[in-house]
Amino acid sequence: MPSKEEKIIIPNSGEEEIPVPLDPHSQPELTRLDLKRRPCLIDIDKAKRFLSARTFVIAALVGLAVLLGLVAQAKGVTAGLILRLAVYGVMLGSIIALGAIGLSLVYGVLRFANFCHGELLTVGAYIALGLMGVLPRGEPLRPFSFGWEFLVAMVAAMGITGAVAYGLHWALFRHLRRRGSSSAILAMSTLGAAFFIRSIIYLAWGPDFRFYYWGRPRPAWQLPLGVRFRPDQFFILCLAIGLVILLYLLLERTKMGKAMRATADNPELARITGIDTARVIRWTWMIGGGLAAAGGVLLGLDAQLRPEMGWWTLLPMFAAVILGGIGNPYGALAGGLIIGVAQQLSTAFIKTTYKPGVAFLIMILILLVRPQGLFGRRS
Amino acid sequence: MSAFLIKAALLGIPLGILIGRLLLARLHIGLWSWLLGVPLGLGLGLGLLWVIPSGILAYLISLVIMACIFSIISLGLNVQWGYTGLFNIGIAGFFAIGAFTSALFTKAMPTGVEAIYTKQAFGLQLPFLVGVLGAAIVSGIIAFLIGFPTLRLREDYLAIATIGIAEIIRLIFQSERWLANGPQPLRGIPRPLYCLFQDPPCEWLPKVVQGWLEPLEPTDYNFFYLLIVVLFVGLIYLAIERAIRSPWGRVLRAIREEETSTAMSGKNIFAFKMQSFVVGAMIMGIGGALYAHYMVSIDYAHFTPLYGTFIIWVMLMLGGSGNNRGAILGAFLIWGVWVGTTFLTDLINPLLEAISPALPARSPYLRYLLIAILLEAILLWRPQGILGEEKRVSVLFEEKR
């Protein structure tokens, strides 16, 4: 017979607390019920949830940017420089985004980290270089510095790289997945594939810099506020946007695109539903490889080709993917742009060589504060 | 003549220890294994010196020294990955930190002409062992700082984070001139007891001993360094083997196998992971220090992702992750492959020439290709490595036997 009933309050992950009546006399001996709520100035859980909320993180990022801007002003960095860096950062960011989108797709559908994604950029760039070597060289398409052979080579390189990416899966990762290997083993395998690809590129083209076009004038447009933007860079930006739009249409309007999103959501349910997961995986690699190749070719156009170019983008790409939320290609796009701009703006304060460090720092911060990224779901 | 004997002794001691250990393990003859082993080792040392031409012998010794250094780093990785399941792709970072730290601790600040082209942050001129210890401690501290935000993450996030860290560390050593003369090499790293081989030998030795050491040439120094490196490998191996059989080691393994259950039994997972990460990093730092004192001149390019990280992974995976002997075996095998392929590429140069005139110059990259293919082959066909994971039992059980 319950004599004195006490109530213990159980905190709930929702808003309400649940009072549970307990009879302290029916407890086993030596049990002590701590029924008094310990006074607490801050509700830790609520605080954590607030700090990791998307709006707060975005607001914090914006606030950080503003703060840096003020610091820049104080150091005498002109607004023109900031703007110029930002514009260039958007362009570079769109290249990173092209790689990051593919990486995010692979991560979402196949559930492992692909460390050879950077090398897919390199492959695309060099295959285009090779193709341009055999295609007849035409006049540059005004106002850009490239001719039609560049465009043909780029499209072909995208297709070939997609096939290479799927080929790697077919030869290596497929078997490891079937065996049930852990995601660490799979990631290690992609690391090996990365070195494999890079060594082939070293063997075929050597370690020196290459350019798509030697000695072509590359005048820049003079835009207001002291911003200089080359027509080539404008092309890069537009092409990246175009590719993203195409991807959007694929993912939202076509059956295969929806199947890709479904498989990324829940691979087992996709099998149960009858979705041909093998075909989904094939498309994922081909699209991922194709987008990466485009990124590589554009990077080569803007700067130069070197065998390590892909590896250098690996860290920013992963940072972009994590920032945007793994498996979310639009998040990867946003992440890529943010990382690109952040990296470029940072060159006003620190040495250019440390750009990857900026990407890394952002990645660590997001992993600490909101590991599912800006647009990912809390799993 | 006496130089011959001294060199034979230097070779013979590690050989003797190895033979003694083998005898101990296989024949169970207790103390006799050492009493037999050491003379056998000395005999073997004499035999090797007699039979093998000195040039080839010197080359082999340098091979073994490098293999031992990589063994140490591999052992460090084994603690992190093999025993705790931490996916660390930033080995090159700790390797570099160990090397540069020991170099800076033991070097003097540059003076005179040297100061014009060498810049370093500090030069403490401390003895070798202090340098090595410093390398381990600094490596451990950096690992602790890195581990704080990253060890709570999933496996592959940790991997990405460690890649980033290794790259940043390399960038720092490359760009910050004031720190360690980057990107120029940091030269003149002192070698332990090098004076033993100089002419005249160390001043602090009694005249009699100086007389014994007179016939030794500076070129024979590697015999001595081999002994040092082998001793380090042996000590680290024994230390890890002991630690792994302790309760601490068992928790690490439990974390690797089934993290959730381990957490539910009340173990502070994060603390254990951190300990394992730091210990592994300290071991890698020691490897880096030994590397620096061997190479005498180091720069950032020695610690690339391929050379400083990837190759170690292949070593461990080949030998058998979770197995200390596997780590050492893998290091020797892969280093052998690495060096052996230089001869191979020399052989096939004419073939390469036929394919394309530019290829022979790029033949070193064939090694990268081979190592990468080797890793994939291991992962596909023998992921447990040659020796597989060790079945480990508690210390108590073994002592009863």
Add this chain to the structure above:
Amino acid sequence: MSLLEVREVTSGYGEMEVLHGVSIAVEKGQIVSIIGPNGAGKSTLMKTIFGLLRPWRGEIYFKGEDITGLAPDQIVRNGMCYVPQLDNVFPSLTVQENLEMGAFILDGDITPRLERVWELFPLLRARRRQRVGKMSGGERQMVAMGRALMLDPKLLLLDEPSAGLAPKLVDEIFARVIEINRTGVAIVMVEQNAKKCLELADRGYVLADGRNRFEGTGKELLDNPDIGRLYLGGLKADAQ
């Protein structure tokens, strides 16, 4: 010839054997309920029938053909669909997209099939463009069942359709199950809510410890006092 025949099937996870020779039979257009305590192997049986687990021993026949060991996407093509208990929808896809995925293996116009699902679940038609991840449990269950119906299966496997739902929704779901059955679809249903499940079943099987314990018509099992005591919580006594 039964629509579905499961003969002495043994299967499990890894090295752990969960089913020790279970047999059931389902005729065309029947509703068959499988009840039993937790851990009896009910879900394991479903997964084995659908090819998510490979039977170690025994055979499974569907429409007279041996489907033992076939993969799920092949079984789906044969006319059997499965609604798992958990994670049975694609959260980032809309209602309509979820249904479209159900008809993935078909080419051509699926609008008539969509219409049939809207008729069965009118609520979903109004919400067709809503992301399923934001919907409530009951609505998700409807999407899950609708998805499985897109292929006009002859047999539908439902794994605890009422799990986690409020009592009112449970009645609704069961009402839908009856409606679906009226269109000629045979249904195998695994349930914790044994009483309601047996009430609408043509045939019932009681599994315990991975073995057949009782079988009979739904009414027979409901009236059986042993079953009532062991598995129905004495509800029959309460009802009187």
